[in-house]
Amino acid sequence: MTVVERREIALVDLLDRLLAGGVVITGDVTLRIADVDLVRIDLNALISSVNENVPSPFQGELRGELRGELRGELS
């Protein structure tokens, strides 16, 4: 087994902290998206861009659905 110290911070490690950690304050402009939704959006974006074989869940109907869902939460 090896212990690896990476120089460049992996994006996924960054997102673990910037999207799942940190003080959550609803700014007066910030999205009112639940944490889980925020993470899902970003991770889905990640998945579809790192792997072309995985179709983006935001295409077509699903995308429309999610947007509707978000809109519902925002209103």
Add this chain to the structure above:
Amino acid sequence: MTGLRYVYAVCRPFDTPLQSQLTGVAGDPPRLLHHHGLVAVVSHVPEWDFSEEALRAHLEDLDWLTETARAHQGVIDALTAVTTPLPLRLATVFRDDSGVRVMIEAREDDFRRTLDRLEGRVEWGVKVYLETPPEEPAAAAAPKPASGRDYLLQRRRQTRAREDLWQRAEEFATRLHRTLGEYAEDARLHAPQNPALSGAAGRNVLNAAYLVPRTRSEEFVELVDRTKDDAPGLRVELTGPWAAYSFVGDIAENAGNVPGDPGGEKRGSAQSAARNATGDTTGDTAGDTVGDTTGEGT
């Protein structure tokens, strides 16, 4: 067209100037907004990129997300070098300075309490990966089955080998987490990372964060380093020091210091789900007489 205020962190006033070359989100240098004996670190960002509507679209754009996350982290890193910041979640945006001041006033007691608790502490990330894909060791060692019976025996061997591997990984991760948790002041479990996202080889079986005083960090790193000979087929990755991102949650929840880790349950179920997915594990008696073919040592 009015600039909005992107807030990175809240901290106590500090004397050391930030590095002059530092640029934050949207290329704007971070500025210090003093209020009520606290400092909010902010950048001026354009409304067309950081309004609610724009942010929603941007968060689906990997390039934008990467750039913004790295810029955010760059400022937090610079702050960590000179003080103990309370990092805010990505994309916390206010309309103007007075909105930021109102936010500070509303939460100043929480901020002070958490700043006291975190003073001089940093976060270390530790991940454990199961390096060998579970189906490989047995499959590679086994000859082509000559009969249906051989085939079934072989499948059982493989299933068993996978189970052993998983169990060892789980035991190792649990033991490591306990050891590091005893040394650290606090610990949090993050959900295991999806290999499709991280691009890391192997399966992530532990993804944890530990809160450690800066002065004891060297020993903590050595402690992690010493685990390297403990288990074959596993890989340990260390990241940090980070600002204490994973240990500021009680401000948001307003729930004080919750003992125990709510992530533990999540990890447990993720692991058992993963184990269940490694194959049918029905307890056929023949399994007991089949030798260990992992070749991985114990």
